[in-house]
Amino acid sequence: MIALSLAEIADLVSGQPHDIPDTSLTVTGPVVIDSRQVRPGSLFAAYAGERADGHDFAQRAVDAGAVAVLATRPVGVPAIVVPDVTEALGALARSVVARLGADVVALTGSAGKTSTKDLIAQLLERKAPTVYTEGSLNNEIGLPLTALRTVGDTRHLVLEMGARGIGHIRHLTELVPPRIGLVLNVGTAHVGEFGSRENIAVAKGEMVESLPEDGVAVLNADDGLVREMASRTKARVLYFGEAESADVRAENVRLTELGQPAFTLCTPSGCSDVTMRLYGEHHVSNALAAAAVAHELGMSADEIAVALSEAGTLSRWRMEVTERPDGVTVVNDAYNANPESMRAALRALAAMGEASRARGGRTWAVLGHMAELGDASLVEHDAVGRLAVRLNVSKLVAVGGREASWLQLGAYNEGSWGEESVHVSDTQAAIDLLREELRPGDVVLVKASRSVGLEAVAQALLEPATEGEVAGA
Secondary structure, eight states: OOOEEHHHHHHHTTOEEESOSOTTOEEOSOEESSGGGOOTTOEEEOOBOSSOBGGGGHHHHHHTTOSEEEESSOOSSSEEEOSOHHHHHHHHHHHHHHHHTOEEEEEEOSSOHHHHHHHHHHHHTTTSOEEEOOTTOOSTTHHHHHHTTOOTTOOEEEEEOOOSSTTHHHHHHHHSOOSEEEEOOOOSTTHHHHSSHHHHHHHHTHHHHTOOTTOEEEEETTOHHHHGGGGGOSSEEEEEESSTTOSEEEEEEEEOTTSOEEEEEEETTEEEEEEOSSOSTTHHHHHHHHHHHHHHTTOOHHHHHHHHHHOOOOSTTSSEEEEOTTSOEEEEOTTOOOHHHHHHHHHHHHHHHHHHHTTTOOEEEEEOOOOSOGGGHHHHHHHHHHHHHHTTOSEEEEESSHHHHHHHHHHHHHSSSSTTEEEESSHHHHHHHHHHHOOTTOEEEEEOOGGGOTHHHHHHHTSOOOTTOSTTO
16 A cells, blocks of 8 residues: 555544554555454454454454554554444545556456456556456455555556445445446346346446546447447447457457467557467457457557467466366366356367367366356256257266256256266265266366355366376376
């Protein structure tokens, strides 16, 4: 964080100093909510959570080097007391970013937010110091914490914004107002909470409604509900997509034999070829969104193409591809799942499988349930199971309870002999099955909603195998 005295912080958050002998002391380190992350110069924000109350760790934080604690009550150590820690952090973040004068880029969408945010960050870092959301810290707590990681030379701040209801994006944009607002897509993630895709579009469109007249709304020309958001903003609109009308578009899209996207990137500054290190054709749209932002901030088509071709994954468990010494490839995409991202991951698996089949390998989709789909859950799980068969995935392993059984049933009904799928009760059963049946050349995709914890399957498969554990070894 930019250096601020405790007196300045207290004024910015409308707080009262308690047990502070000298309010001129300066906070120079990060703002943290975990006492284990405190560094000398930090400000420790004491949250009262479901499992622990940060106020109980105030002494530990100060002992570790925190200058003071942001709290809702006196805690016996230097503290700034406020009525609400979340609101105070938001006020502090808004003031810090305003003083900094950095370009604020915010993005939202039903799928691809984190991958696109990671791409934008890797592009903009080549131009100037950049701070971006780590992982998926995209709510009213994570967003201020990200903004407060900025320092004096930060020139770009990239913020991922999530929503679980109408009004959430509006609130986040009020905490840290963006100048560039990006909407990726409107899908069915959280449709159970929103009620319909149209309601999701209302919520996502709050991003462009927040933009100032001198701002830029970056919109997906290939998504009708996103395109229509142009009428909801006073900012200039920049379109990305594969549509001919898009300002930043992809031509000659294809996949390499390993399933990595390749295309010609065209921006108003020219065209240049891209071959990505990421896997799956869905990353083309993510790359175009990132390219549109980078173009707006002054990067040429050639510069963007080079950066996209060299970009990797910054966030864990998102299409992490690892080849084991025995030739089995594990694709860990277990961080989260919704119908759109499931379909994209299955298509990526199918593309990767083309090369593996030439070596006698097979494709495995180890899938768990997709959460928060409401009344659409049965239909969506059935459709994903059917798609796995239509894409010629060798075997679907559905892991878990009722929703997983719907995945397996969809595959069973779509398949010829019922051999294309199996339903297992839990992650250990999936691990046991795979350890027994995998053979060199196989490609295994692991994906489910975060609550399933399916990353345990991928991690177990990447542990050193015992002798004879892999069939055919």
